[in-house]
Every structure is written in structure tokens, then in C-alpha cells.
Amino acid sequence: MQPDIEDLLRTARVVAIPLATRFRGIDVREALVMRGPSGWTEFSPFIEYDDAESAAWLRAAIDFGWSDTPTLHRDHIRVNATVPAVDAAEVPSVLARFPGCRTAKVKVAERSQVLADDIARVSAVRDALGPEGRIRVDANAGWNVDQAERAIHALATFDLEYVEQPCASVEELAEIRARVADFDVPIAADESVRKASDPLAVARAGAADIIIVKAQPLGGIHAALRIAGEVGLPVVVSSALDTSVGISMGAHLAAALPQLDFDCGLATTALLSGDVTRSPLDPVGGAIRVERVDVDTDLLDRFEASPERRTWWLDRLRRTHELLG
Template identity: 50%
Template sequence: MVTSAADPPMTAPLPLPRPSLAEILDGAVAVSLPMRTRFRGQDAREVMLLRGPLGWAEFAPFPEYTAPETAAWLAAAVEAGWSGLGEPHRTQIPINATLPAVPPEQVEAVLWGFGDPGSIPAVKIKVAEPGQSLEDDLARFREAARLVPQAGLRADANAGWTHQQALRAITALAEECGERIEYVEQPVPGVEGLAELREALQARGLAVRLAADEAVRKAEDPLRVARLGAADLIVVKAPPLGGVAAAAEIVRASGLDAVVSSALDSSVGLTAGLALAARLESLPYACGLGTAALLAEEVVNEPLIPEDGVLAVPHRHGVIAAPEPDPELVARHRVSAERQRWWEDRVRAAYGG
């Protein structure tokens, strides 16, 4: 577990009137960024960059999100570009490495993308990948454990296991890695599924923490996880929760420890996650905000890649602000006119939602 200094919470920016749809779309540009490794079923990450009066922002809901769900992503982008992200009080954020469901021989190359492996405080390892087995997951864990002996280990199943599969897998992971397992993230679907699994693990005497992700960010009531005692901690992402202020309030109201993570954002979008991490009163775990390392190319000249296990919170004139996209890089990665219209239509649908 990584501890952080008890810095005071970030000052919240003052809310501004909601910009018009025309203001939001003025200068908006969608880009497609190639990835180093297939991740979440994607070889490239498409995002839409928005320019507000207070800085750049990103609107990037995944394709499966419906219009009502994307409204929260747009609210987060509007907060970043039009209301601002406030002043940083915690200026450095500990960052975990994120390991896709790659074979063991590719693990080392992925980890080096997050800087010197010796400085990595924790590794989040994808498991329950369709078409792979538990032995594939264990082999990936063994290799990560060998390469970064100082790091905590986390499993992220993206709700891909059944109850029985999760019991078997978590038991095997605990036997393999013991106390190095910091937590298992969303091993089964739903809040009730998490609560049932947590009870079963406790009955077996397995002291493995469970973290809720999808059960928070895709739930109508994100605090239900805490009320049902379904998880030991929550994973929060600013865009799907409606922005930094909204996500920070969910963490406060839950009373649970939180890990701030990204939604596979570009360095522009990652800034909101860093702002959230800078705002929380307690930050006991390294955050999953190093995912720019998974992108082969970016829209900024200096991507937000961790150094020595941390990321500095980007700011200008004392205020948190995303790095400026490079016009040449934006032009290089700009999507087709058809895809640009598709993204603009998503903004319109989200605005109406």
C-alpha cells in the first residue's frame, strides 16, 4: 500500500453557467491514438478534444455507453474546460502500472513503459480476459511479481468472472502472491454479486480486499456499494462520474478508501483524474493514472508518463490545467470526416441527456 502526505483538499472551482452546445463544439476535434498493446478490445483510442475558456478538456465515453451515460462524461469535460479544475494542494500523485492481458514474455516491455520498473509502487493486472484461462492470469502475475518485487499487485477482472470462478481465482492468487495482493477489482458483476463474494471470501478466511469499479461508475446509485458493505474500497474515474467535484463527493459520502483511475484517456483527459487525486483528503493507494504509457502516440509533446513512480499534477499560473495539444499531432491523428460527425452527434446526444 502506498501512502501519501495528508495534504489539504483542493479548493473547488466556482461553477459557471453551462456553455451552449455551439460553444462546446466550436473547435472540437476527434482524434484516434494508436495503442502499444490491445487493451479493452481496442487497438486505438478515439477521443474528442474540446477547448474551453479555462483550458483543454476531453470527451471520450467508450462506444458502448448510451446517451444518458455519456451526459456525465460531457459534464466532466465542461467542468474541466469551462469551470476549471482548481488549485493543486497535492502536487505529486503515486501511480501504478497497468498491465493488459499480455503473455508473460511481453510483461517486461509493458512495465518499462511506465518508467524504471524498480520505481513502480503497484501493478494493476488485467485478468478474466475472454479466451484466456486462469493459468494465463497466474502466469502473468508470476512474471510481474518477479520483475517488480517491491510492488503491490492488483487484479482487475472487469466483472468477467462468475461467483465460483472468482472464488477459485482469488484463492489461487492469494496462494500465489499472498499479502502482495492489494485488492481484486470488480471480480463479478453488480453490487449484490460483490457483496455475496465478499461474504464468501470472509467465510473461507481469505483476507483479500475487493474494490468496486463498474458497480460505482455505471450504477444509478454509486453509494449503494458502501451501504451494502459490498467492497473494501472504490475505484473512481472523473469522467463517468460527472467530473472532479462530483467524484470527490461520492468518495466523501461513501466513507471508503478510493483509488483514482483513468478511462484510458489521453494526457489531456488524464489531467481531470490527477486533479481528483490532488483533491481527495486521503490517498492511501497508488492511482491508475499512468495509462498514457499504453498509447503509442499522443496529442501533446510531453505525455503524462510516470517518473520514479509518480506523476506531477500539471498546472499553469497555480491552477490545474491540461497540457496544450500540439496542432501538428492533432492534425496527424485527426479522424475522418465521418467519424468527426459521429463524435459531434455523441456530444449533441449527451448535451440533450
Template identity: 55%
Template sequence: MPTTPTPDLDELLAAAHVVRLPLRVRFRGVTQREVVLLRGPQGWAEWAPFTEYADADAARWLAAAVEAGWGLLPPPVRESVGVNATVPALPAREVEGLLARYDARRTAKVKVAEAGQELADDVARVREVRRVLGPGARIRVDANGAWSVADATRALAALAPVGLEYAEQPCATVTELVDLRLALARAGVDVPVAADESVRRAQDPLEVARRGAADLVVVKVAPLGGVARALEIIDQAGLPAVVSSALDTSVGLALGVRLAAALPVLEHDCGLGTGALLAADVVPAPLVPAAGELSVTRADAARESVDPAALTAYRMGAGDGPDASGGTWWRERLARAHALL
């Protein structure tokens, strides 16, 4: 794929709409999602690096948005992709109600290792997911790197009897993931390890594969700098890939669908069902799975159907936001990220 020329900053600022959308449940410690929507000649794009991320991280997210709005995407090789349900670190009693929002539930990703919770909470949540979904469903857990090697070994030994497809980023560092895979093998715990943050936030996203730190990789379009760059990393890693999202609007999710649809081989359902966590979206028909699938046709339509009324209703004013400057804060951040491209 050819490199997409970077638009001038003034063009990006003129195309930018800063919005704040409510969530149905707390996720990643937030109840609202702040997003910048950019209208480019090739369709709508999304730029939404989390507020705590450094400018260098934000620049990679901006490169992905530029590719989406101003560049060309690789052609799909499949018409639709399978999608998992996402279960935040809820009390077990709330799991059934949350899963009822998903049209099909053959695969679920369950958040674990939440600050302030115990392993018993994780076990209860995962067991409840298994009860609700039944014995044939695939369940994966995501610790976001919160466990030590010892804690991960103990936790996965406790969770393994429920039946796990894999554990996503159980430990923070590549070295810890290497040590964990050895510890699990020695303990006879058969749970594959997936790397997420160790790929998407790493200076060297291929270190995981070189060192044998994971059985598969989880990739997200925005943090890796776009669909084309993500495809290169997956190809070079030589490991099975799961395409996931970063609590995106339907515009951002559409890029994840295009990445998954372009992969030569796709063995696992993708983590692109997080639209169900939003209480409001920026398109009239939010991109949520139908029968456990998201189609390329619906994804492409989402990138052309942003609702002007939603942009107005959820617009962040100059006095809103992480430092009480809101839309201004995001525009200044956009200028800093643009300078790094």
C-alpha cells in the first residue's frame, strides 16, 4: 500500500469534531469516551488516543486516522468477521444482563485483575459467563498486564477449569510473558497466552514473536498506525492474530473490521463488539454485531453515515475536558501529534 501524504494541520483542524459519548458501564475506569471525528475525502476517520497517552502514542493513532480519511485501505478477502462479546469487570450478578445486549454470544472476552477486586471476583465473573453462554462458547480473559508472573500463574490455574481460549496480556512485560509461559507449562496449566499491549504500545512490536512470549497477538488499528502497518506487523510476527478495538465509535470499529477482513487467515473471533458498551454513538445505525458477525458492507457504510445531530448533541465545548479546556485541549493535542508525523 502506498504511504498516505499527511494533510496540513489546518486541514485536519477544519475537519475535526470533538465529542464525548456516554458509556453504559464503567470501562477502563471511565464512564464517558472522548473522541475526535475527522472528515476526510475518503470518509470519516476517528482519532481517540486515551487522555493519559503520550504525544508519541497519539501520533500513531493520528497516522491511522489519516490513512482512513485520506488514504486507501487494503481490499477485503472476506465479507464479514466474527466478533466476541466484551464483559467488563462487573459483579457476577450483572453478567447475564450485559450479555443479553449481544445478538450472538459464541465468544466472550472477560476483563479480570481489576484494581480493588480479588481473584475470587474474577473466578465468579468468568464462571457466570460460562453458565450464561454454555459449554460450547469460547471464553478469553484480559488482565491488561496487571498480574505478576506468580499471580498470573495462580489466577490462570484457578480459571483454567472454566475453559479458556486464551489469556490476553496477563503480565506487563515481554520478559514476564516468556517466564509465565514456562511457569504455566511446568504447572500443567493449558492456557495459551496472547500479547496486546506488548505489541501495540511497544517500541518493537515484533519482540513478542522473536522471544516466543505469546501464542498469538492482539492487534488494534489505531495504536499501530493504521491498517496497512498492522498487516505488516501481523505478517512479520507469524502468529495467529485477533483484531480488537480500543473502545471506539462505529467509525473506529469499521477500521478494525477492514483490517480483519483483509487478513489472509483469521482463526479467532475479533474484539470488535465494544460498540455495545456505548450508550450513544455517532452514526444512526451503530456498528454492533448481528448473529455474532460484522460485515464489511456495514463497516464501510458506518464511515459514510456520521450523524450531524450526534456531533452537535455530544460536542465538547471549549470549557469541557480533562483540563477544563475540552475541545481546545484536544485541538492542541492534535497539533502536537501532527508535528510528530
């Protein structure tokens, strides 16, 4: 079902929620939530994304708010902690926001930092999680192939579960995967899937061992399920620093996958200082619930974006809706 723009605008609310820790270079997360026949849904492409890229996020919002939910195979999803590019001394306090999580994803390759900072941060996570904990690192395409090889060699000593998007292009991923084959460190592709015109190219090129799928950037649950079914690689479901509405979308995607071998990156509400619901999908015992959330009008009012930002988002919604045809 393709709702018209008035259907979307009728319940649209724009929020600006402060982050507990600076992440992705931002201190406040803005998002637009709205209610469809199936429940609340979210449209929250990052500010720097253009309308063409944002169109997939709107398709996802419409898919979740105006379509039936696929068959679900589980009612809870095990999730990982997310450690931003903080000083190593801050790692214990960050991990404390993710009770029961046995896995941590650690951000590396921050532009303002050096490899020694990454090593110190990952070491602190290993100390906190102990030998049984699982550590994955995410470079967000921040390294070239030589830098990635050097970094993976240095970080492999911490027994990495995988390295996410070490380099930008599919060709670079294939090369670094070949170079580090002896390290027994799998390569996961994120941006090379969600930002690609052909999300399956990374698998055809033998450039990754694992793919990361995110409901919003891939156009919704049903589109992401099709990609996961065709790619022929293990899948990790992740989020994009969403409110609990967007996290609910990701949790439903993870629950709809027939096989789910890895803890998912769906605990990022723990990085926010607020939410739009009184029952946020925060991790409990290392897992989150699979359910739609009820949005609280008092919280919408509390975190309501400024009139200027509301206008910006509603204009973006109109422009992006036009692109859907």
C-alpha cells in the first residue's frame, strides 16, 4: 500500500533526542515518527543523506507502518553493545549501558584518532568482557587496504569475531579479505550493501564473509529479507541509531529471518538520553523484545524538534515521497 503524502503528514512528529555519548559525529539524533494502519513507524535518514538515498528509508517506514508483518521465528533478539570511539578509560561506563550483552561492536578508524587509540579501546573491551566475550570492530570504510591490513594484524590478537567494512569499495574488501585470510578474521560488509545500487555485488565478488542488513537503508523489512535470502552469506541485523520505533522495525526483521547466527546491532537506544516510548527497547539480559511500541505523546512533546527543524523534516518528507512515484 502506498499512502499519499497527507496520510504521512497527518500523524508525523519530529523529535530531537540528545545522545548520552557523541556518536557518528553528532550529539543529537533527529527522527520523524508517524502512525500507519499497522502501527508507529520511523523515517530517520541521517541529515547528510540526499533525497535519493533517503527514499529507501521512506519506503521502509511505509513498509512497516502500512504492510503486514512477515512470519516471525523468535520473540527476543540477542544484541551487541556498541562502543563509540571513546577513550579507553570510558569503556566500562559505556558497556554498563548494555546489561547482559556478551558481544560488543567497537568503533575504530575515527579520523581524529590513530591506531594506538583503537588498540587501547579494544583492549579495554576485552578486559571488560573477559575471554568469553565476543568483539567485532567497525571501521565504517575508514581505512585503505594497507591501513586495514596493518590494523587487523594489530587487533587480531584480541580474538575478533569479524571486522566490519574496513575499506570503502567492493574491490578493496575483496583484496583485504584475501590479505588477512591467514589471520582467520572474517570480513563483514555494511556500506557496500546498504549504500550500493546492487546489494548482492559484494557476495558475487567474494568480498565478504558476512553481510550487515539494516531495515531502513534497505527499503524495509520485506526488501531486506529478499536480499538476505539471495546473498547466500550469514547475516547480522543492525540499526541506524533509531528511536525504539525504528529499533522495533529492525527487531521484526531479525525475528523474520529463518536463521540468525550472530548477536544483532539493535541495542542503540542505550546510546540515547531519551526515547519516544515509556517502554523503550533497551537490552535486558543481553536481548531486546520483538514488539511494536506505543509512542507516548508527552515524550513527543518533551523531545519535539524546533519549528525550524520540524519544517526541514516535513519538507524532506514531501520531497522524498515524490521520488517514490
